[in-house]
Amino acid sequence: MIKTLFAWVLYLASGLSHATNNYQDWWWNPTQSGMGLNVGQQNDTIFVAWFNYGDDTKASFLTMGGVLSGNTLTGTLFRGTGPVPGPNYNPALVKQTAVGTATLTFNSNTDATLTYSYDNKSGSMALQRFSFASPNLNQTWKAIDSLALSGCANPSVNGELTITAIHKGQQGTGSNFTITTSQLDGSNMCVSSMTGQPAGSRFSATGKIVCEDGFSANVNIDDMNIQSDYLNLSYTFSEMQGNSNLRSCVRKGNMAGVVQKVATPSYDFKTAFQNRILTGGSKTFNATGDCKGTFSxxxxxxxxxxxxxxxxxxxxxxxIVNISNCSLGFSGTQTNITYYDMNFVELAKSHSDGSYSEYVKSSQPTSLKVGDTGTLGTWTHWNNTSKSVKYEIDVHSYVVESDTTNSVIFNLIDRTYDNNNQLEITSQLRFRLSSTGVLEWHSVTVDFVNNQGRLVLQ
Incomplete structure (x- = not known):
């Protein structure tokens, strides 16, 4: 059925001009949810599948296709019948029946009108693009900008130009976002502050661009499309300021770009962790939050x-803890000995108060990068080395957080549960891991369950 329709559509397409807009998308009328149009477009050729319901209230669809005449497609509506899907599907059994006509007029790039007549029914329907996902603006593209300047007070400036630049998007709050543009060498940075409006797979926005060389202009993006690694948009600059040659100019451009893949650096955690155990280390923290003091x-x-x-x-x-007059802490000195196997995996720990702990490993990370997460293992605590009474367990996991251009934060998350498996404390022990392989204390945050209190050690 579709092959037959496309053959007829392509025949009509020969020798005709190209469309200026791309209308390919899902279209609907939000007040008539449950039906809509899937519009496919290749050059000026449009194929439409209108999914709706028949007189029997069962799902149905009608199709039409043809070549745009300006912003309008007029064609025959077909209803198809055929065999069910499966290994015995026979395309020869597909039949097309002309049931009426329809005209689809694209009033703009974001709204359209469908006028139809079929099966003794007629009417019209206002349509708009159907938005069901947000574009990923948090990307960086290398894009070619084909632009034209017109209406300039200095006629010699009028003309066409192609520029290649780097564009970094950043989603803000709500519908606000920014695009930071710079030349390939990083010079002449400009920031466009925009407010966007999604329209199906497309996106429009208005705002202002300001550059470090003093240039500024109002910006209108009327057709932005972000799909996978690719960016396409058309735009207009108006009311340009800061350059006398560009005053009164209007700049219109079409931009096409591809995402710049930036490799996320990896850090050798395994070696850094081993070196820290072998060499030792120390840190004194100032305690803030609900209690004040020091911890070494x-x-x-x-x-x-x-x-x-x-x-x-x-x-x-x-x-050595010095947090006095605080129900969350204690003051005094405690010592312990932690045992590791020859692969530097924790085994057990003996405490100066007589308690004893053993560790069961879940995983042992080797190489880390920002965004990595995982489980580490579980400490089980008893009141003595004879394991007379188990009173607590600590479950360890981790997440790797951004820090500087040469370091990351390894956040060890320690969740403490009592003997009834009720969460008591969540601690975040942050270590800075540098590209040179140094692993050192950064900070500690201790949160007691049910908002009973918080300690911050820095």
Missing amino acids: ISDSPAFKTTWNGQAAYAVGTTE
Whole structure:
């Protein structure tokens, strides 16, 4: 059916001029939700499938196709019948029946009118593009801008020009967004502050562009399309200021670009973590939030030993807490020894208060980049080395956060649960991991359940 219709449509298309707008999209009338038109376009040739309902209230669709005459398509409406899908489908059984006529007029790039007559029914319907997704504006494109200047007070400036530049989009609040434009070498930066309006797969926007060289203009984007890695748009600059040669000019352009793929750097977490265990480290934090004070932690360099008969590394840790008059904290000194296997995976921990903990690994990250997440493992805590009473578990996971151009933040998330598996505390222990392989303390945030309090260590 579709092959037959397309053959007829393409025959009519020969020798005719090209359309200036692309109307390909889903179109509908929002007050008549449940039916609409799927409009396909190749050059000036349009194929329309109108999905609606028959007199029996069952789903139906009518098709028509042809070549645009200006902004209008007039054609015969066909209803098709044929076999059900499956291995025995026979296209020879598809039949097309002409049931009426229709005229589809595109009043603009975003609204249209369908006038129809079929099966003793007639009428007209206002249509608009159907929007069901938002464009991804948080991308950077390298784009070719084919532009024309006209109406300039200095006639020698009038003419056509092609420019290649870098355009970085950034979604703001609501329908606001910005596009930062610069030359390929990063010079002559301009920022366009825009307010957008989606229209199906297209996008329109108005706003203002301001450049570091003093140039400014009003901007109207009337046909922006972002699909996958590609950007296409048409625009108009008016009321240009800052350059006497451009005053009274109108600049119209068409831009086509492709996303710039920027490799996200990876950081060697495995080696950095091993080096930190081997060399040790220390940090003193100032405590803020619901309590005030200081917290110091010092890890000794690892030394070789045995644990439960196997070779292991051990690290001695001293924690000095000075957070007085606070129900969330305590003051004093506590020490512990953490045991690691020869692959630097935690095994167990003995505490100066007599308690004892063991660790079960879920995963051990090696290379990290911003956005990575994962689970690490679980610590189980008992009141003594005989494991008489289990009183708590800590479940560890992580997320890698952005920091500087040469570092990332490894955020170790520690969720503490009581013996009844009820969440008590969520701690975020942030470490800075540099491109040179240094892993060091950054900050700690401790949140008690049910808004009972918060500690921030920096």
